[in-house]
């Protein structure tokens with residue numbers, strides 16, 4: 150059996166009781182560490198709380214060489230842990246399909262996801278979100294324009310855009326709101342588009358989440374603190390959405 154378990158958003162205490170029991174009963178425990186991270190804890194602390202040895206998995210381990218995970222799941226109970234929810238803004242559908250092809254039973258134990266946490270933190274209504282997008286760190290001359298294209302298309306339909314910020318796990322590098330705003334403003338200038346408002350969110354799910362709304366200049370000036378960070382580019386605000394941002398995100 151291969152069980153996908155979402156660990157939630159911050160530390161070892163965010164997993165569901167069902168998830169925790171499955172981890173404690175497992176024969177093998179794998180933790181995917183490249184699509185998102187629990188910034189409020191460490192692998193040794195997770196191991197201590199779960200009472201299990203954890204094998205970390207990087208992108209190649211999951212996407213190119215998943216055999217050790219699948220072998221463990223063929224022999225006994227293996228759990229595949231992911232920060233957030235295992236199947237949201239990740240590519241783990243692929244490994245579930247590979248398991249099914251080998252006749253391995255699978256199931257999912259869901260966790261709180263950043264995609265829903267943002268709605269509570271910034272008050273933007275979840276049914277008004279269009280397609281999401283990721284802002285990658287630029288690489289050499291590679292400067293993708295996809296983020297601004299998605300944002301423009303959503304703005305044209307008066308929809309909000311959830312903007313995931315890049316993680317380079319091998320370098321322990323996490324994109325901050327100010328860096329993402331610089332990149333998006335550069336893309337917007339090239340595309341002749343204006344982004345009137347941003348909402349930045351840091352450390353959702355922790356005891357010290359930060360939510361702040363403003364224009365590009367305000368976002369660059371504001372200190373969001375430690376990662377993880379994420380942003381929303383809102384469409385036109387409804388009255389309640391505006392009031393929420395004024396009360397809880399410093400919108401002027």
Ligand SMILES: C[S@@+](CC[C@H](N)C(=O)[O-])C[C@H]1O[C@@H](n2cnc3c(N)ncnc32)[C@H](O)[C@@H]1O
Nearest residue numbers: 185233234237238262263314352353377378379
């Ligand atoms: C590719 S998404 C993976 C989402 C995850 N599967 C989930 O369901 O939450 C990871 C990105 O979401 C954002 N993110 C994830 N957790 C966060 C948190 N606790 N606070 C702020 N941003 C977060 C960051 O931009 C991060 O790079």
